[in-house]
Amino acid sequence: MATEALSKAPSAVERSAIRMIAVRLVPFVALMFFINFLDRTAISFAGPNGMNKDLGLTAAQFGLASGIFFIGYIVLEIPSNIALHKFGARKWLARIMVSWGLVSLAFTFVQNVEGLYFLRVLLGIAEAGFFPGAILFLSLWVPARYRSKVLALFYVAQPLTTVIGAPLAGALISADGIFGLEGWRFMFLCVSVPAILIGIVAWFYLTDKPADAKWLTGEEKSWLTGELVAEASAKTGGHSEKGSMMAAVRSGRVWTLAFIYFGFIYGLYALAFFLPTIINGFQEQFGTTFNVFEKGLITAIPYLPAAVVLLLWSRDATRRGIRTWHIAGPAVVGGLSVPVALFMGSPAATVAVVTVTACAIFAALPNFWTVPAKFLTGAAAAVGIALINTFGNVAGFAAGYVTGWLKDFSGSYVLSMFVVGGLMLMSGALMVALSRRGEPTPSDAPAVEELAVSEAVR
Numbered sequence: 001m002a003t004e005a006l007s008k009a010p011s012a013v014e015r016s017a018i019r020m021i022a023v024r025l026v027p028f029v030a031l032m033f034f035i036n037f038l039d040r041t042a043i044s045f046a047g048p049n050g051m052n053k054d055l056g057l058t059a060a061q062f063g064l065a066s067g068i069f070f071i072g073y074i075v076l077e078i079p080s081n082i083a084l085h086k087f088g089a090r091k092w093l094a095r096i097m098v099s100w101g102l103v104s105l106a107f108t109f110v111q112n113v114e115g116l117y118f119l120r121v122l123l124g125i126a127e128a129g130f131f132p133g134a135i136l137f138l139s140l141w142v143p144a145r146y147r148s149k150v151l152a153l154f155y156v157a158q159p160l161t162t163v164i165g166a167p168l169a170g171a172l173i174s175a176d177g178i179f180g181l182e183g184w185r186f187m188f189l190c191v192s193v194p195a196i197l198i199g200i201v202a203w204f205y206l207t208d209k210p211a212d213a214k215w216l217t218g219e220e221k222s223w224l225t226g227e228l229v230a231e232a233s234a235k236t237g238g239h240s241e242k243g244s245m246m247a248a249v250r251s252g253r254v255w256t257l258a259f260i261y262f263g264f265i266y267g268l269y270a271l272a273f274f275l276p277t278i279i280n281g282f283q284e285q286f287g288t289t290f291n292v293f294e295k296g297l298i299t300a301i302p303y304l305p306a307a308v309v310l311l312l313w314s315r316d317a318t319r320r321g322i323r324t325w326h327i328a329g330p331a332v333v334g335g336l337s338v339p340v341a342l343f344m345g346s347p348a349a350t351v352a353v354v355t356v357t358a359c360a361i362f363a364a365l366p367n368f369w370t371v372p373a374k375f376l377t378g379a380a381a382a383v384g385i386a387l388i389n390t391f392g393n394v395a396g397f398a399a400g401y402v403t404g405w406l407k408d409f410s411g412s413y414v415l416s417m418f419v420v421g422g423l424m425l426m427s428g429a430l431m432v433a434l435s436r437r438g439e440p441t442p443s444d445a446p447a448v449e450e451l452a453v454s455e456a457v458r
Contacts, residue, residue: 017210025207036127036195039100039104039127042169049170059405060407065116066273067269067401071397074128080128080129093133097198099199101196105193153311159304256433261391262423264364266395266424269395270417271338274404275299278350279299298347306355307362310359310365326364326367327431334424338353341357372384
């Protein structure tokens, strides 16, 4: 029956419903994610372009300031996702955005390392729950067979944040002296305002569930609601919500996925926080000189191909049905390539290898996030997804601090990048092991054609 259902061509109502979600809902949530990632990684642009010097930061202190964000985030992430499940995504995601925008604004006036640490922790508290909440929100809007493509459209905002944000940050930092502020302070001021404004808009724009969507027809609402209710019933198997929540916490699958995600996120944030610093070191390493705006452009280079690869890889996963190698393969490529970057003989070769690593990380992540939704639903999904993301964000803290500490300890980033590579290889190995144990991982069945979503992309 399941195979027969998957083989059917999508109906006109199905096409139009998914198209409307892809056009009206996904781009807005992706914009929220774009602003979210820009705000949390703005420190990576500020650090080597005046902030470290003005505040007297060592590499380890900069790494700690980068990673300490995740302490508050980790503590409050699961409670935040439970609150989202209780109060609704519209109110909760809007509240999160306005909160982090106000905290981000305060970075404009930070005066010392202690104040920087405090604000980074506070930013993590303010942002807690946004990413898993957004993943959960989108998962509650589309049937499983469309999630890979929809999450890819959402996730592409992350590499595009650097493609657009790095040159933008460079331009803002170059505007030194506006309002009497150093360039890096002016940048913090400018990137905080969109979070506050879009958070206010989100309160009125988002809709919690298909049944409440005025922009869907009655037939579209009925089809979506029926599909999602049937999937939820199949996953819960009649268990109570409380029991499902506890089962998510005790689930070996959830914890294995958490370790897999740990390796990916360690690589992602080691790249995000320290790539601008590594590029800043090209002058000493290769004798080349770039201005702040040019450094921003160079930082953006790996992320544009990464955005393209993300979409193409997810499209292939949607057509074939997500397989283990859609996740494990990129982990191996990224793990092997990341240490090699530091042994290249020119800036161009270094950036080329970093581009391979970025493509690998972003190819895997949206496909990875389809896996938890295959066996979790309701409050269990809120807890399970938040738990996986929380553990991954431990890697966000570790990547910042350990990378900086190892740089101070060894005098270079070589040892740090071998650690990154090893952890990404661990993610690939665990994904293969999970599949071979016969656990419910990516589906072996090919998905329904992606017609509705593909039309929206075009």
